[in-house]
Amino acid sequence: MAHSLDTPSTPEGPSADQLLPIREVSRITGVNPITLRAWERRYGLIAPTRTEGGHRLYSEDDVDTIRRITGWIERGVAVSKVGRILAATRTQDARARGPRSVIDTGGQRAWQDRLRQAASSFDEPLLDQLLHGVFAVYPVPVAYENVLMPVWRDFAARKESYGQISEWLFFDGFLRLRTLRLLQRDGGAGGRHVLLASIPGMCRELELSVAALLMTTPHTRITVLSPEQPLEELSLVCSRIRPDALVLFSNHKPHGYQPRRLLKLGLGLSCPMVMAGEMADMVQDDIKGTPIGCLGSDGAVMRERLQRFLEGRLDT
Template identity: 30%
Template sequence: MAIELSTEIAGVDLVPIREISRVTGVNTVTLRAWERRYGLLIPQRTSKGHRLYSRNDIQQVRDIQTWLGRGVAISKVKSLLAEKKADDFIGEIDSVWVSLSAEIHEHINVFHRSRLENSLADVFALYPVEMVADYLLVPLLGRLQGDVIGNVVKRAFFTNVLQEHLQAAIYRQRQAAQGERIILVSVPGNPVYSSNLEALLVNYSCLVHQYRAEYMGHLDLKVAQLCAEALQAKIIVLIGYGPLNTGELQLHLTSWQEKNVIPVVLAGDLALVYPVLGLDESEVMHPCTTMQQVHAAINQLVKE
């Protein structure tokens, strides 16, 4: 995988941790954990002890991300990095996401808050948030969906604990965000399929990439458009899960295309619905079914 550096640091030999975090989308907490706990990174240090990373370090982070995306546990990545290239490896891998899901599900089943909090803290510290969302949390939330009483209670418990964790993480991460402004809006739909948690995950991920992300909650699409314009957003992300009002979506998204003002990233089930709305192809709309796709689209749109 080729290294993609921003123009600001392409000609610089060494960069601080906030820059490698911005370029790769890996939280600074995670980068430090990879260094301290697993020896995956060995940054240089300034006279005051601040970490400095080279282009080789950035490529190393990319390679780590590739292995994690293939389901390798972070504890096993170092030996694989030394032995073989991820692109050339064809062997079977036991997915760490399966074991992590089983661990968290066990804590949910017995309503053990402290163990669930510890598992979530460990997962977010060791793995990129987009992977945590795509491979672990969104599937978990989906399995807890439905009207079965047991699932309703378990989902409510899990939702509360996860929301508290994300809100605290968002507050901490916001201090370093100085990039483009991005507005996130949940599309109104069936309240049983609330997309608040998914939106908080996208919000946190945007902040890790150092974008100035603002989650505005559930808004009518017409109001969302006015909100994005008033806040001078570079991009708006519309997030929808569960049954959606396709008629209303078609009406407002058509209006958005005609105005052609702010790029729109469609996330979640909203991205799956988009092809059946019968809208003309547009450079304004960017449907993304996973969070990794969402941030690839955002990063590309910011460059344009």
């Protein structure tokens, strides 16, 4: 355990028994120690605490950052570019939350643990109670982005052992139904009409529904297209529905991605197009100065930027 090593050289932050040595972090995250050291020394992506003897100790926030780095790399982002994306998403989050107090990550993890246990027990009534509790404590964007979706992603990732596929399907179905209900309750009846589509094969139904929920306002109605909607037929759909804008959402960079194809798609539509999700953070340099807008990946930021885009006030 971490407390068997030297005392950390800095008195601030988590206590020694809350920190993890590099071998334990490697076991938890699947990233070998050599890579962890390179991410720290070469790219400055993580900054573990050092003991007086020079041993690295990692906090839970460091572990979360390592998982995010791994996620970006798995999505096709070069490690040399991950730092800029992490900084941009942190800035988006800070701006969106404004003067609100720092989020209690320990409290969020406690909710996550309770949700995992209830889902693993297939206890739908308990899941409903926990969901009401989460929404009572956190705003909807924070509840989804910091509590619900991390649990959903954990279930999606661990489907190797007996029963884990069933747990994943149960929790996914539970969240999809509740998210749809929230969309029907909160969706604007008039005002602006926005279509939300994804890169086929790059997004699940729940991810699209959550994105729609986070971007919906009383004056903005969002129609969610199927995750399998062909990109080449979006121009047909837009010409018939006549939306005020199309939001193209994905948390993954498409295979064989080329900026000119994205620009060609946007120029071929009868309405303006914006990018959203983590893909938007990946391609924002490519679309800068084009008619295509970038909403980012933070829920509150996406909502605010979408409204600015619809009003013609978002720089592209």
